[in-house]
Every structure is written in structure tokens, then in C-alpha cells.
Amino acid sequence: MKYQIVNLAISAGGALAATSGEFNVLSMNVAGLPEILNSNEVPGDKTTNSEEIGAKFAEYDYDIINVQEDFNYHAYIYSTDTHPYRTATSGGVPFGSGLNTLANFNWVDFARVKWATCSDASENDCLTPKGYTFMRAIIDDGVYVDVYNLHADAGTEDGDEVARAANLKQVADAIDANSVGNAVLVYGDTNSRYTRPDDGITVFATQNGMTDTWVELIHGGVVPTVESICDNPSLVNTCETVDKVFYRGSPLLSLTATYWNYESTKFLQSNGSILSDHNPITVNFTWAAGSSLRQSGYWGGPHGTWFTDVTALASKTSPKASVLSFRGGSRLDSVGLTLTDGTTFTHGGTGGDAATLTLNSGEYWTSAELCQGQKSGETRNFYIKATTSAGRTLEAGTSTSDCATFAAPSGWGIVGYLGQDGDEMDQLAFVYAPQ
Known part of the structure; x- marks a missing residue:
């Protein structure tokens, strides 16, 4: 090899x-x-x-x-x-x-x-x-x-x-x-x-x-x-x-x-x-x-429409998340975040209940747990839980027994997403940047 x-x-x-x-x-x-x-x-x-x-x-x-x-x-x-x-x-x-x-x-x-x-x-x-x-x-x-x-x-x-x-x-x-x-x-x-x-x-x-x-x-x-x-x-x-x-x-x-x-x-x-x-x-x-952007692994299934925040993030210097925003109910409906410069990323649909977390100065998003399951014969993301550098959490959707946790490299944080979506979140990965 x-x-x-x-x-x-x-x-x-x-x-x-x-x-x-x-x-x-x-x-x-x-x-x-x-x-x-x-x-x-x-x-x-x-x-x-x-x-x-x-x-x-x-x-x-x-x-x-x-x-x-x-x-x-x-x-x-x-x-x-x-x-x-x-x-x-x-x-x-x-x-x-x-x-x-x-x-x-x-x-x-x-x-x-x-x-x-x-x-x-x-x-x-x-x-x-x-x-x-x-x-x-x-x-x-x-x-x-x-x-x-x-x-x-x-x-x-x-x-x-x-x-x-x-x-x-x-x-x-x-x-x-x-x-x-x-x-x-x-x-x-x-x-x-x-x-x-x-x-x-x-x-x-x-x-x-x-x-x-x-x-x-x-x-x-x-x-x-x-x-x-x-x-x-x-x-x-x-x-x-x-x-x-x-x-x-x-x-x-x-x-x-x-x-x-x-x-x-x-x-x-x-x-x-x-x-x-x-x-x-x-x-x-x-x-x-990448020296300024990297990504996590994927979770969920290869359905829906491809999306990526990478191209938008590549044009920014030291992007940082300021607000995390999820929607979920029986499954994970959408994920989003707002950067400190005001740029907003939102993916998925409009169903479910909204959950938001405003990050404090110096606080950043360090890891995410995703859980997947089957809906209409397709694998989708059912649940997300975000954990910040301060130990605070934000979650949405419904947990399953099939979960994975994605942690940013030391000194890096989650600043965006890539994957596939429709009315809900099909496949999801995270974009990391140095913090």
C-alpha cells in the first residue's frame, strides 16, 4: 500500500x-x-x-x-x-x-x-x-x-x-x-x-x-x-x-x-x-x-441536495461562531450558526422546535454529537448536541442508539457545515477553523 x-x-x-x-x-x-x-x-x-x-x-x-x-x-x-x-x-x-x-x-x-x-x-x-x-x-x-x-x-x-x-x-x-x-x-x-x-x-x-x-x-x-x-x-x-x-x-x-x-x-x-x-x-x-479550514467525518445518509459553507468560509480571516441555532422534533430539521461578522448559515427545513445558544466572548464550539436513524427507508440525522469550550450545550431532535461524536482539533472550533439536506438533515459534517 x-x-x-x-x-x-x-x-x-x-x-x-x-x-x-x-x-x-x-x-x-x-x-x-x-x-x-x-x-x-x-x-x-x-x-x-x-x-x-x-x-x-x-x-x-x-x-x-x-x-x-x-x-x-x-x-x-x-x-x-x-x-x-x-x-x-x-x-x-x-x-x-x-x-x-x-x-x-x-x-x-x-x-x-x-x-x-x-x-x-x-x-x-x-x-x-x-x-x-x-x-x-x-x-x-x-x-x-x-x-x-x-x-x-x-x-x-x-x-x-x-x-x-x-x-x-x-x-x-x-x-x-x-x-x-x-x-x-x-x-x-x-x-x-x-x-x-x-x-x-x-x-x-x-x-x-x-x-x-x-x-x-x-x-x-x-x-x-x-x-x-x-x-x-x-x-x-x-x-x-x-x-x-x-x-x-x-x-x-x-x-x-x-x-x-x-x-x-x-x-x-x-x-x-x-x-x-x-x-x-x-x-x-x-x-x-488545510491550514485554515478542515472538516469532520460525515453522519447520516447520501440523500437530498448537496450544500457546503466551505467556499464562503474560505474568503474569511479567522471565522468564529457567535450564535448556534438548531431546529428539531422527532428528527433533526435544520442546523445553522451565525459568525461574529454577521454571516449566517442555515441548512435544512423549517419544521421542529427552535433552539439557540449565544456564545460568550472567547467561547467557541468544540464538538458535536450526531445520532442517525431511518425515515421512509433513508438514513437521516435525528439528533444533534453541541458542546462549547465552556462546557455549555445545545441540542435538538430525538436521540437514537446510532450516534457519533465529532471533535475539532485542539485549538480549533466548528464554524460551518457541509452535507446534504431537504426538509430535514440527511447527511452532515462540520467545518473547523483555528480559534
Whole structure:
């Protein structure tokens, strides 16, 4: 496992929490279409090749592996892989998307999303529900990275170009809706090249502020204008493939790409033949927790609309809470707070009874207990109890037997929220700042 804890800090609850570290990722189209539909021009038996791919995943132990075209030979890959966290297959052709993730980290909020637009102009892209997946990977306690895996429309006919650009724009819009204020990784088979402007591959840079790791590390930040097709296996990194890895950091977490490589020579059959018609890509990242903002873990369920106070808090100097305000009855209806500069954050609905606490000078919010339960088949937050540095408390909702306490690091306090809401509080986490 490549992840290493570099620095540690002691939280208010006495637990050690990592403040920096490293991890790596791999993107690989595993050529898992049924042989009768597509041989992918790969020698050998696909069952045997898939078992070998899984064995190499285990051998090299990449931290987050996104695979595409993981259709009818999925079980053979998983039979030889040893990663502790793996998504369940959505099925072979024509039922599944072919997208899966194998990781050394757990995650929350996993979702599969089908493309809104597809084209059969030159390929059978509408045969399967291709699209993208989303997960919020837990790199460490309170350290999250939103990970998107995608497989865009193939081909170069006009219909393909329109569909592919729409696919990439759909992911970019999802990032704007669900990953505001978060660190993000987007990688997979984009079927795009920078020398084909109609592909729309620049959307992640222009709309989401993301960086292409290949452009950054191999081409010095300069987007190539001359097409360079890769051999397979590729022995050079300067050629361009349609498989790409994009990233960005956030006020909560800085990310730095430090290494980029085609892993082609690591994924060969015993006779030297390729295992896939795509060159696999690896990227190494270092990360560091924010110096002015951090977050807690999440509690509750992945329902409702995403919200975050991170972007507003990032523009402030030394934010401090002055008033805490909750609403609750049978469940937790809403949470809010007012900062000393008058800024107010409120999330959730208007039901339940109101409870407020005005903080004294020098007093700050140090920890929160949350309790969750089931309502209409969905997990929601039922209860909150806030405790301040002076030992005072404020609570709302109804306690359950499924609770967790989130404590700010020593010398830090809770100054905001992030999570998902509707008429009530579905999923909730807290934003910390130095006090």
C-alpha cells in the first residue's frame, strides 16, 4: 500500500489525525467486452488475461484503481485482486456500465449515472448504459476526495463528437452540483484528444478549475497541438492517450501531482503480449490538510441536495461562531450558526422546535454529537448536541442508539457545515477553523 502518514496532529478527542500524506491512482480500460463483440486486438484468452490483470492490481497495490469496460470478465479480475474495498459490478453487456473501482480506502456516497446522450454513429455506445460513477473517498479521518470514473462515447463521426462533448459536460456539471469546495479526481477513458477540439476535453479546466496531470507533469503545463499516437505498450510518456487523469484541491485539502507514468510494461502477459488495448496510467499525489479550514467525518445518509459553507468560509480571516441555532422534533430539521461578522448559515427545513445558544466572548464550539436513524427507508440525522469550550450545550431532535461524536482539533472550533439536506438533515459534517 503506497499511502503513508507523514504528519500527525492530536484532535480534541485525543485521537491522532493525519495532516498530510500520499497516495497513487491507476486508470485502466480492461478490455472486458465479450470476445464475440470485440477482441480488442488483444492476444490470448480474455478470461486468463482478466485474471492476470487482477493479480497485477494486487501486486502493485495502487490505492484507487478506476477501470472501464469491466463487463463480462469482472469476476475473474476480482478473483485474483486483493484490494479491501471494491464496487459491485452493475452487470455485463448490455446491462452494466463497465465502470468499477478497487481501492485501499473506503468511501461514502457511491452513485452510478448513465449518460444523458449517446451515439451509435461509428461505435455501439448505446448498447450499454455507459456513464460515470461518483464516490467520496475517505483518504483519512476527515480527509475526503471526490472521485469520478468515466467512459465517454467513442468514435470520430459528427454524432460521436456531439455525444462525447455532452458526456464530459455532464460530468463537469455534476462536479459543480456535488463537489463545490471539495478536492476532486476525474479519471478514466475519455475517448478524447486535445488535437480534436470538438471532443470538449478542456471543459474540466475551464469549468471546474482542474488540471490534467499529463499536461502538467509531462508537457510542462503546455497543451500539445500536434497529435502523437502511443504504441502499446508505450515506452514513452510524451505521446497522448485518450485515458486521462484530472485533479484539483480545495480549501480543505491541497493536492499535488508528483509522478505520472504509463504502466504498460507492468501489464503484460508472460509472453510479452499486452493485456489490454489501452495503456494503463498511474499518478502519484501528495496531500495536506488545510491550514485554515478542515472538516469532520460525515453522519447520516447520501440523500437530498448537496450544500457546503466551505467556499464562503474560505474568503474569511479567522471565522468564529457567535450564535448556534438548531431546529428539531422527532428528527433533526435544520442546523445553522451565525459568525461574529454577521454571516449566517442555515441548512435544512423549517419544521421542529427552535433552539439557540449565544456564545460568550472567547467561547467557541468544540464538538458535536450526531445520532442517525431511518425515515421512509433513508438514513437521516435525528439528533444533534453541541458542546462549547465552556462546557455549555445545545441540542435538538430525538436521540437514537446510532450516534457519533465529532471533535475539532485542539485549538480549533466548528464554524460551518457541509452535507446534504431537504426538509430535514440527511447527511452532515462540520467545518473547523483555528480559534
